[in-house]
Amino acid sequence: MSASAPKKKRSLGPGFFGSLSASPFALLMVFGFVAPLLCVVWFGFMPPKTFELLQAPTLVNYQTIFEQTYFKSILWSLGLASLTVMILLVICYPLAFAMAKIFKGGASFVTYAIATSLFVSENIRLFGWVIGFMKNGVVGGTLAKVFNIQIDSLLYNVPVIILGMVYVYLPFMLFPLTLGIKMVPDPVREAAFDLGASRWQVFKKIDLPLSMPGMLIGSLLVFVLSVGAISEAKILGGQKVVTIASDIESEFTYAQNWPLGSALSTLFIALTTVVVFFALGRFDLEKLLGKKSSE
Amino acid sequence: MDDSANAAPILEVANITKRFDKFVAVNDVSFEIRDGEFFTLVGPSGSGKTTLLRMLVGMEKPTSGELRLRGKVINDLPPNRRPTCMVFQSLALFPHMTVGKNVEFPLSIRGASESDRRTRAWELLKALHLDPNRYYNKNVTQCSGGERQRVALARALAYDPDILFFDEPLSAIDARLRKVLQKELKDIQRTTKKTFCYVTHSLEEAMVMSDRVAILRAGVIEQIGTPDQIYGSPKNAFVAEFMGEVNLLDITALGGSAADWETGRKPIPITLPTLPAPLEPGTKHKLLIRPESLRFLAPGETAGNAVPVRILNEFSLGSRIQYHVEIIPGCTLTVERLREERTADANATLGWELADSQVLES
Amino acid sequence: MIVTRTQKAGFSLYAGLVLLVFYFPVLCIIVASLSKRRFFSFPYPVEDMTIKWYSDALQSPQIADFVGVSLRIGALTAFCSVVIGFFSALAYARYRWRGRQTFQRLVLLPLFFPQSVLGLALLMWFSFLHITPAWWTAVIAHTVWITPITTLIISIQAYGLDESLEEAARDLGATRGQILRKITIPLLMPGMISATCFAVLLSWGNFALSLFTTGADSALPEWLYARMTSGYQPIVPAVGVLSVIVAVFLVLVLFGIVSWSNRKSRRAPSAH
Secondary structure, three states, rough: OHHHHHHHHHHHHHHHHHHHHHHHHHHHHHHHHHHHHHHHHHHHOOOOOOOOOOOOOOHHHHHHHHHOHHHHHHHHHHHHHHHHHHHHHHHHHHHHHHHHHOOOOHHHHHHHHHHHHHHHHHHHHHHHHHHHHHHOOOOHHHHHHOOOOOOOOOOOOOHHHHHHOOOOOHHHHHHHHHHHHHHHHHHHHHHHHHOOOHHHHHHHHHHHHHHHHHHHHHHHHHHHHHHOOHHHHHOOOOOOOOOOHHHHHHHHHHOOHHHHHHHHHHHHHHHHHHHHHHOOOOOOOOHHOOOOOOO | HHHHOOEEEEEEEEEEEEEEEEEEEEEEEEEEEEOEEEEEEOOOOOOOOOHHHHHHHHOOOOOEEEEEEEEEEOOOOOHHOOOEEEEEEEEEOOOOOOOOHHHHHHHHHHOOHHHHHHHHHHHHHOOOOOHHHOOOOHHHHHHHHHHHHHOOOOOOOOHOOOOEEEEEEOOOOOHHHHHHHHHHHHHHHHHHHHEEEEEEOHHHHHHHHOEEEEEEOOEEEEEEEEEHHHHOOOEEEHHHHOOOOEEEEEEEEOOOOOOEEEOOOOOOEEEOOOOOOOOOOEEEEEEEOOHHHOOOEOOOOOEEEEEEEEEEEEOOOEEEEEOOOOOOOOOEEEEEEEEOOOOOOOOOEEEEEEHHEEEEOO | OOHHHHHHHHHHHHHHHHHHHHHHHHHHHHHHOOEOOOOOOOOOOOOHHHHHHHHHHHHHHHHHHHHHHHHHHHHHHHHHOOOOOOOOHHHHHHOOOOOOOHHHHOOOOOHHHOHHHHHHHHEEEEOOOOOOOOOOHHHHHHOOOOOOOEEEHHHHHHHHOOOHHHHHHHHHHOOOHHHHHHHHHHHHHHHHHHHHHHHHHHHHHHOOOHHHHHOOOOOOHHOOOOOOOOOOOHHHHHHHHHHHHHHHHHHHHHHHHHHHHHHHHOOOOOOO
């Protein structure tokens, strides 16, 4: 065996196979994710209303964004998303707690009942609310028939948009939260009770801090998804509120101003990336997902 | 057993070192495994025994040194091309295959015909007291701990290796079954005449099965020899302590056969056994005395050494009784006597014969 | 943990309430799909109930086209994302390599990304490359979004894969290819099957990505959206209910696989 042969062999260790099996995914990401995003960022620097990518870059679009009222839709998006996160934390915690610690066979029933909805197009589900809440809809009709109360359409206002968002993103909060609460060891809770802690103290000092990774992941998922939400405001909100995502969409479709839409997208991406990285840097995902706690 | 002592080496380990970054897991280790012997590597956790084993089977590469199998260097041979095979600590039985398919695995890899594989698997299962009619089609996940051990062994034997390695496969088994399996393993080694190399952290296990034992500490071999040699003359305090409960006295040589026992407060003068060469005065050593070599002296009885003691505690070990005795506060010894010689006095005189003590390097 | 009966009842009541609210819109759609009238109003007389819209939906060649496009996208997406996901799961959970931690974080990135923006970005990228969007460009978009999910699903199984099984096979003479074929793939099979179901389901229901990337072709959720916002007919909720039934069927298949593989692994006495 020549001197170089063993060296070559050594490189075929787990490291080599790791990067080899990561490469198809890496290729997909480069072609289908990174390149399109760079394309968006670059397009944001093109002169307005053009469809050509190869022109001298300019900051005109960003100037337009800051001169006009786009910050309003950004604030709407951020506000709606934060509110959704908070409402979902309150709604999901008791349910997640029951699923993790109290229900036995029932937990998987609830899991499947909720998870099934993930696979139904959210448009269909939101449309169900429209049928429920419209004038002479299921709710209005029932009220009129049973209680003889006449109400107008319940649609097209801010609370209904929030209801839609809470509804659509509930699974994304519930499942991470359940995982997180499952990670709180029962003996620790029992020991706390045994040492004289009240229910509230156990919740505050044991459950909450130990289930924090699950809460964080859930909140993060919901925030990121709902900040980019578009259908809720359109289907339930009836253009009452314009979110950043629908601003972007209309620049691309009605206004046919791709560069401005791209600049808005770039801003939006930057904003979400900051939030995601800030939150992701604070905990170890592998601990939550994998069984290997340390390596 | 005796013929293996003179047998030719089958595997030579020459100056093997394994470094992980700055940590040296195995440090310049050399020894040989002889054809047909039952060789055991034993050491506490972190002693480098598993790393050493993984190098011997080819799952790690030595940083330096040479491995020679029948005279041929095998450092760079991957495990699938080495004529050696290992029984894993977890046993690593393939959960998606039946017992029979597990045993046949190495044969199917080699491309043996269906009927050959079946015949061989049948033979092996029979040899390992697993009735093939019952076990061949059984799911491995439904087997008990002992059965799984035998399946793993059968699979390794089906590979027909030159050396069969074992990575503590019995550590998860309860004490009673472990003893049975230890004896079975030894029997199989004798009947198949294969070379076995076993790794364990239990010296007791090593002593029961092995022809020769190597004791590892911190990546270095402390002592290598037959179980009798190691029990009879441990090389140093580590080996002696590793063997189980022993008394190791800190002593300072005073010249000739006189020494001081450093008890922590005031030294007690004692007499040492006869040594081939006298100890340099002022040097520190350990004196090994086994608990069963200590006895309580009746009034007027004499021994090579005698000290007054106070009995703190006694523990029943069945036919024997173990005593914890205090010489002065903070300095205790362990004594083991037969139940008939039980003493009730809290204060007694403890003695031992000079020949029952051994001077060791500390 | 000790739970009193009242506590359990309270939690069950709460869970029931959440599920009821959760399924309220689906019930509404079912009610709407059974109404004979062109414009929906509630309550409607029992005589007005009909399943006409369902038979219309099942017979409509136009809807069959949309279903065909959706199925084609779903099948190809599932294939691509499971094959790529299998290898990236090995990189994610099985091999120890230098870039692993970074890889584990980057894998999740497309999931945390607003789909509408991703769809638009892909649209621009295709137009830059002079590719005319069609159903197969939607496959690319879906694959980018779904592969991280298949990777995670297969990774969970790969974490449970005892490394020493592969080492043992290698020690017994198997080559890398034989190990992959005889040990790794069979052991990860349950994970791969669930990943396939997930991929088909997610692709089937996806709207935001399809909207921008299907070009002249149209997937079923796009048609539903267009009909909901303008030109309502009771056939819309009927198609919606049918689409839910398909999804529920796939979820049941998934449930069967998961409980089957759970039972299998529970049988192993010392499965770590």
